[in-house]
Amino acid sequence: MKIFDKKTRNFIFTIAVFVIAIMASGCKKFLDTQKQGSYSTETYPFANGAGDNPYDQYVFGAYNELRSYNVHVDGFLVATSIRSDDADKGSTPTDGGADVIGMDNFSIVPTNGRCNALWTGYYNMISKANLVLDQVENNKDIIATDGAKIQAQAEAKFIRGYAYFMLVRLFGRVPLVDKVVGASDSNIPQSTPAQIYTFIEADLQFAAANLPASWPSKFVGRLTKGAANGMLAKVYLTQQKWGMAMASANAVMTSGQYDLSTSYDKVFREEGENSKESVFEVQATASAAVPTANGIQLTSHQGIRGSGIWDLGWGWNTPSVQLEAAYETNDPRRERTILYTSTAGNPRQTIYGETLPVGLPNPRYNNKVYTNPAIRASVGHRFGYWMNVRILRYADVVLMYAEAANELGGATNTTAALTALNSVRERARRGAPAGTLPDITVTDQTALRTIIQHERRIELAMEYDRFFDLIRWGATTAQAAMSAAGKTAFSFDRDKYLPIPLTQIDLSKNVLTQNFGYN
Numbered sequence: 001m002k003i004f005d006k007k008t009r010n011f012i013f014t015i016a017v018f019v020i021a022i023m024a025s026g027c028k029k030f031l032d033t034q035k036q037g038s039y040s041t042e043t044y045p046f047a048n049g050a051g052d053n054p055y056d057q058y059v060f061g062a063y064n065e066l067r068s069y070n071v072h073v074d075g076f077l078v079a080t081s082i083r084s085d086d087a088d089k090g091s092t093p094t095d096g097g098a099d100v101i102g103m104d105n106f107s108i109v110p111t112n113g114r115c116n117a118l119w120t121g122y123y124n125m126i127s128k129a130n131l132v133l134d135q136v137e138n139n140k141d142i143i144a145t146d147g148a149k150i151q152a153q154a155e156a157k158f159i160r161g162y163a164y165f166m167l168v169r170l171f172g173r174v175p176l177v178d179k180v181v182g183a184s185d186s187n188i189p190q191s192t193p194a195q196i197y198t199f200i201e202a203d204l205q206f207a208a209a210n211l212p213a214s215w216p217s218k219f220v221g222r223l224t225k226g227a228a229n230g231m232l233a234k235v236y237l238t239q240q241k242w243g244m245a246m247a248s249a250n251a252v253m254t255s256g257q258y259d260l261s262t263s264y265d266k267v268f269r270e271e272g273e274n275s276k277e278s279v280f281e282v283q284a285t286a287s288a289a290v291p292t293a294n295g296i297q298l299t300s301h302q303g304i305r306g307s308g309i310w311d312l313g314w315g316w317n318t319p320s321v322q323l324e325a326a327y328e329t330n331d332p333r334r335e336r337t338i339l340y341t342s343t344a345g346n347p348r349q350t351i352y353g354e355t356l357p358v359g360l361p362n363p364r365y366n367n368k369v370y371t372n373p374a375i376r377a378s379v380g381h382r383f384g385y386w387m388n389v390r391i392l393r394y395a396d397v398v399l400m401y402a403e404a405a406n407e408l409g410g411a412t413n414t415t416a417a418l419t420a421l422n423s424v425r426e427r428a429r430r431g432a433p434a435g436t437l438p439d440i441t442v443t444d445q446t447a448l449r450t451i452i453q454h455e456r457r458i459e460l461a462m463e464y465d466r467f468f469d470l471i472r473w474g475a476t477t478a479q480a481a482m483s484a485a486g487k488t489a490f491s492f493d494r495d496k497y498l499p500i501p502l503t504q505i506d507l508s509k510n511v512l513t514q515n516f517g518y519n
Contacts, residue, residue, distance in 0.1 A: 079118060
């Protein structure tokens with residue numbers, strides 16, 4: 001967690017006068033929340049003449065969208081995790097209404113508000129990124145070096161590429177908007193997923209070529225070459241471009257910037273933010289004076305739904321019994337992922353030694369977003385707005401490398417796949433009883449594929465990847481997993497994509513067309 005002092009908070013106010021135009025909606029908004037990282041009048045990179053990038057005022061506007069409610073909070077949680085076999089909606093049976101219950105049980109309709117919120121959230125982020133690129137290209141009043149221009153372009157293109165990656169996985173066919181547009185230009189037809197992926201690849205390739213390997217500590221959380229290569233690996237993996245995925249993941253693994261030295265237990269604590277495990281994290285912060293405005297609400301949606309000191313959130317996204325049963329014997333990752341609540345005669349404790357009460361609405365909660373009670377006290381609220389969101393971890397990159405290597409086949413690649421896979425298992429079993437999570441020695445490609453897929457499920461459980469993984473692994477795998485979880489209404493051909501929001505179809509005057517299977 002990043003804590004801001006009074007001088008920093010005052011400086012936030014002074015930079016809020018920078019106007020960020022959102023041309024697609026024909027309106028203007030102010031950059032009114034804290035930028036990526038922690039900046040003050042001394043550390044802001046251009047205000048005092050110490051930096052060399054005058055485009056940061058626009059770049060920070062694009063970063064700011066990463067914390068948006070419509071980007072990485074409500075709909076994001078439901079679409080990426082609650083829809084999967086690893087999680088249930090949780091809370092009370094009716095909480096969330098038809099929108100959330102429909103996504104959980106696969107009776108999704110084109111009027112679903114979460115679908116429309118995701119659509120608008122990611123397109124707002126694209127608009128902010130396009131504004132950065134437009135300023136670099138067309139604002140002649142800004143004097144900047146070529147290096148400053150390229151740096152701003154690289155950060156903007158990563159953000160735009162990531163937004164389109166989310167959109168194409170969520171909706172399939174979406175409009176491709178690559179410049180600042182006005183309201184009269186809003187009726188842009190959908191491009192095919194293949195066209196969108198080509199565009200994403202170009203954006204992320206530019207970012208990978210031009211972002212720095214690391215930043216000074218005062219710029220914690222800004223995008224890096226490793227983040228771009230790691231995201232490229234996932235883009236390639238989704239398209240089954242195995243060689244390119246392996247190469248991109250290897251670029252991260254050989255960069256010297258990341259490793260598996262941070263214990264699995266500490267990765268998800270506040271003290272584990274921006275560690276050697278972190279490839280791409282959405283930054284959040286809070287203080288007693290500014291408890292929520294500079295943070296993100298994702299943690300509060302998943303906090304324990306209790307009363308008094310145990311009123312920590314909405315209680316959504318609870319680990320399923322299917323996930324609970326999937327762990328190998330003594331795997332420490334189960335207890336670090338699943339927070340078990342107390343029952344009569346069986347008290348349970350949190351990772352900070354608090355005894356949980358009996359009678360909470362759900363038997364399990366997501367332990368990876370459990371907050372430090374000392375920080376709750378210092379901030380003055382319980383809802384975890386200060387918690388960063390881990391979008392891409394190093395272990396994810398290593399497992400992508402293993403998966404791609406196995407798919408390529410051959411003795412050398414199989415050995416590489418096993419080495420990568422076993423490095424993740426070795427980190428996970430540290431401190432566990434002897435014999436826990438033994439190294440995998442299987443060399444049969446089909447059997448190893450199943451093992452790697454299972455390892456991804458366990459290592460990345462509750463981390464917003466499972467649904468997308470199931471879809472990219474194909475209809476047979478996805479349908480079987482959903483059926484086993486009791487989500488019998490799931491239909492791969494329809495539910496691999498969300499419906500195009502009816503609101504957007506109406507606004508486009510029917511230029512946009514609906515996805516397969518939705519009326």
